[in-house]
Amino acid sequence: MILIITALMIEAAPLIEHFRLRRDMSIHEFPVYRNADIALIVSGVGKVRSAIAATYLLSICNTKYNKDIENVNDDSCIKDHTLVNIGFCGASETQYEIGSLILINKVIDMDTGIDSYPDVFVGKDLPAETLCCFSKPISKEDFENINRKSVFCDMESSGIMEVAKKFTYAHQVVILKIISDYLNPKNLNKETLKGYLAKQMPKIEQIIKEVKQLNYYFSKNFTDKIFKEEEKIILEAISENLKFTHAMKQILLNEVKKAKLEGTEPIKILEAYSKVKVNSKTEGKKFLNEITAKLNAKD
Amino acid sequence: MKLQQNLMRKTDKKENNKEFAGFMDIQEHFRDVKDVKVDAKSEREIFRNIYVEEAAFDYPITKAVLQKYIHSNIIPIHHYKDVFNRTNQHYGMQKQYPALILAIKSDPLLYKGPDVCQNFGFSNFYYTSFLLNCIFDCEYCFLQGMYPSANLVAFVNIEDFKDAITKIVSNEREPVYLAASYDTDLIAFHGIIPYLDYFYDFFSTLPNLYVEVRTKSAGQIFYEEHAALENFIVAFTLAPEEVIKKYEKYTPSLKARIKAVKKAIDKGFKVRLCFDPIFIDTEYESLYEKFYDYIFSEIEPGKILDVGYGFFRMPVDFYKRIKKQKSNSKLFIDDYCLIDGIVSYPTALQEEVKEKHFAILLKYIQKDKLFAL
Ligand code: SF4
Numbered sequence: 001m002i003l004i005i006t007a008l009m010i011e012a013a014p015l016i017e018h019f020r021l022r023r024d025m026s027i028h029e030f031p032v033y034r035n036a037d038i039a040l041i042v043s044g045v046g047k048v049r050s051a052i053a054a055t056y057l058l059s060i061c062n063t064k065y066n067k068d069i070e071n072v073n074d075d076s077c078i079k080d081h082t083l084v085n086i087g088f089c090g091a092s093e094t095q096y097e098i099g100s101l102i103l104i105n106k107v108i109d110m111d112t113g114i115d116s117y118p119d120v121f122v123g124k125d126l127p128a129e130t131l132c133c134f135s136k137p138i139s140k141e142d143f144e145n146i147n148r149k150s151v152f153c154d155m156e157s158s159g160i161m162e163v164a165k166k167f168t169y170a171h172q173v174v175i176l177k178i179i180s181d182y183l184n185p186k187n188l189n190k191e192t193l194k195g196y197l198a199k200q201m202p203k204i205e206q207i208i209k210e211v212k213q214l215n216y217y218f219s220k221n222f223t224d225k226i227f228k229e230e231e232k233i234i235l236e237a238i239s240e241n242l243k244f245t246h247a248m249k250q251i252l253l254n255e256v257k258k259a260k261l262e263g264t265e266p267i268k269i270l271e272a273y274s275k276v277k278v279n280s281k282t283e284g285k286k287f288l289n290e291i292t293a294k295l296n297a298k299d
Numbered sequence: 300m301k302l303q304q305n306l307m308r309k310t311d312k313k314e315n316n317k318e319f320a321g322f323m324d325i326q327e328h329f330r331d332v333k334d335v336k337v338d339a340k341s342e343r344e345i346f347r348n349i350y351v352e353e354a355a356f357d358y359p360i361t362k363a364v365l366q367k368y369i370h371s372n373i374i375p376i377h378h379y380k381d382v383f384n385r386t387n388q389h390y391g392m393q394k395q396y397p398a399l400i401l402a403i404k405s406d407p408l409l410y411k412g413p414d415v416c417q418n419f420g421f422s423n424f425y426y427t428s429f430l431l432n433c434i435f436d437c438e439y440c441f442l443q444g445m446y447p448s449a450n451l452v453a454f455v456n457i458e459d460f461k462d463a464i465t466k467i468v469s470n471e472r473e474p475v476y477l478a479a480s481y482d483t484d485l486i487a488f489h490g491i492i493p494y495l496d497y498f499y500d501f502f503s504t505l506p507n508l509y510v511e512v513r514t515k516s517a518g519q520i521f522y523e524e525h526a527a528l529e530n531f532i533v534a535f536t537l538a539p540e541e542v543i544k545k546y547e548k549y550t551p552s553l554k555a556r557i558k559a560v561k562k563a564i565d566k567g568f569k570v571r572l573c574f575d576p577i578f579i580d581t582e583y584e585s586l587y588e589k590f591y592d593y594i595f596s597e598i599e600p601g602k603i604l605d606v607g608y609g610f611f612r613m614p615v616d617f618y619k620r621i622k623k624q625k626s627n628s629k630l631f632i633d634d635y636c637l638i639d640g641i642v643s644y645p646t647a648l649q650e651e652v653k654e655k656h657f658a659i660l661l662k663y664i665q666k667d668k669l670f671a672l
Binding site for chain 1 (some may be wrong): 347382389392396624626627633
């Protein structure tokens with residue numbers, strides 16, 4: 001899934017409207033909106049809030065929203081999500097117009113000095129920049145006290161990056177910023193800001209599309225999604241009826257996978273065992289050996 | 300200026316393009332990779348992101364690379380490990396769109412050769428890496444298990460490498476054997492950074508040093524531009540075309556590699572042929588016998604320095620790490636034996652296959668020129 005994190009409702013509103021997201025009324029901790037493949041959370045301002053919200057969204061996506069996601073490996077599902085942080089940022093220089101969309105390839109946490117690097121595989125036509133994440137809004141006067149030639153600044157990105165380091169691959173986090181001001185954050189008008197976001201929606205939509213393609217490519221090539229639904233049901237039934245331990249179940253999955261990668265369809269062999277029941281693990285082990293031998297004999 | 304010209308020059312356009320196909324936009328991979336053509340535009344975008352250590356900006360190699368890839372995003376970093384050693388990278392995904400990292404290598408710059416590598420009779424066996432990772436994407440490559448990242452790290456402080464090599468060579472009485480491209484492919488990378496151009500004169504001044512450069516590249520520019528050196532060996536890894544297609548993504552075809560072998564021989568280079576890794580598999584087993592005959596019908600055996608031979612093998616830790624990431628790979632789901640921390644085929648099976656293969660190879664190559672691991 002695409003998990004969008006915005007700090008403010010004005011950043012979320014155009015996205016909710018564009019992607020036709022619906023509020024999940026069962027969640028009260030944060031405003032959460034979703035459709036079939038996008039979930040959006042409004043975190044509030046600051047890197048701690050953004051980190052809490054991103055983690056929260058990831059965890060509900062792996063439990064509550066995960067039923068429709070095919071998943072065999074217990075720990076693989078969390079790697080199926082991409083965090084997308086969309087929000088406004090300030091800029092010290094005027095090389096980009098106000099309202100421009102930039103893609104971030106480095107985030108510096110200005111409190112700790114820690115740098116984070118997302119693997120940016122999408123949005124190749126967008127300008128890419130380093131983003132400095134501060135704990136408070138930065139004005140022109142503040143900038144003069146910072147030892148940097150130029151700066152793009154926000155208050156959420158380093159929180160998102162910390163979550164990504166823990167829970168996703170480096171290519172599964174995208175930080176997109178729209179320049180709202182040249183370090184004069186006090187004079188911002190809500191409607192004007194919404195307008196900037198709405199104007200960038202085609203580009204944002206394109207990025208979301210690319211992220212989906214990337215997720216598709218990733219899951220096709222690198223995750224364990226080679227079992228069909230009926231195979232998964234039979235595998236579960238066999239493991240339960242034959243009292244398989246976790247390790248025995250893994251052996252069975254491995255053997256079936258091997259048979260499939262070799263081009264055979266093991267379903268017929270499996271079907272014959274789906275209704276067999278045993279009373280002990282030892283008995284189950286005998287059946288495991290028998291199934292394995294049959295799967296191997298097939299190739 | 301010469302450096303710049305070297306960086307810009309391209310030979311053997313078609314094969315070079317195939318080598319660069321690994322850098323194509325991820326979206327291209329939804330189509331058949333083999334059909335992907337690299338046009339001028341995408342060639343500029345080979346490295347969308349180039350990370351540069353702050354201290355590396357002033358080195359000539361850095362300047363040349365940044366001048367060449369003017370469309371790349373340049374991201375300054377403190378140390379290459381800040382990017383390269385991140386814990387949440389996906390090797391397979393990065394292989395589709397690798398970034399380049401320009402860095403300064405600190406000590407050690409040379410390493411003693413490990414046992415899983417062939418030493419071809421030299422006891423003073425060292426290896427060095429000017430470059431971490433490789434532009435090719437072989438399914439069996441142990442680098443996937445060795446490094447946390449598929450991004451390419453190119454070290455720019457070549458004078459420090461030269462000093463380290465000189466020091467080792469002058470401290471050793473016996474000749475020193477240096478594998479300079481064992482875990483990468485410097486010849487394939489020549490169009491990006493021509494490391495071998497920078498080291499050529501230096502190698503020629505050290506007769507007590509034997510350098511081996513291993514390659515699957517079909518690029519011929521290096522052999523065309525340089526005279527052969529007595530102490531410089533080009534080791535071509537060859538495999539049946541079916542194995543290349545199945546396991547050696549983005550590498551040139553067998554035909555193209557043979558062309559490069561012939562060019563190197565014609566130009567007087569010492570050429571080693573490496574049949575390594577050999578796969579024992581019902582699908583491939585029968586291919587090897589015909590393959591050896593084909594190779595020596597194309598390449599005159601008398602013009603070969605020697606032959607290296609080895610089975611698919613890998614340190615168990617690397618194997619486990621790769622298996623976890625490549626959960627859909629048949630190669631990493633097969634059953635192997637674990638002997639002394641190395642995953643490979645059972646010894647008896649290896650012996651049996653080796654005997655069959657050697658019976659053919661010995662028709663062409665003397666026994667003392669056949670090195671097996
Ligand atoms: S050519 Fe060698 S180093 Fe490069 S990917 Fe293949 S096995 Fe690895």
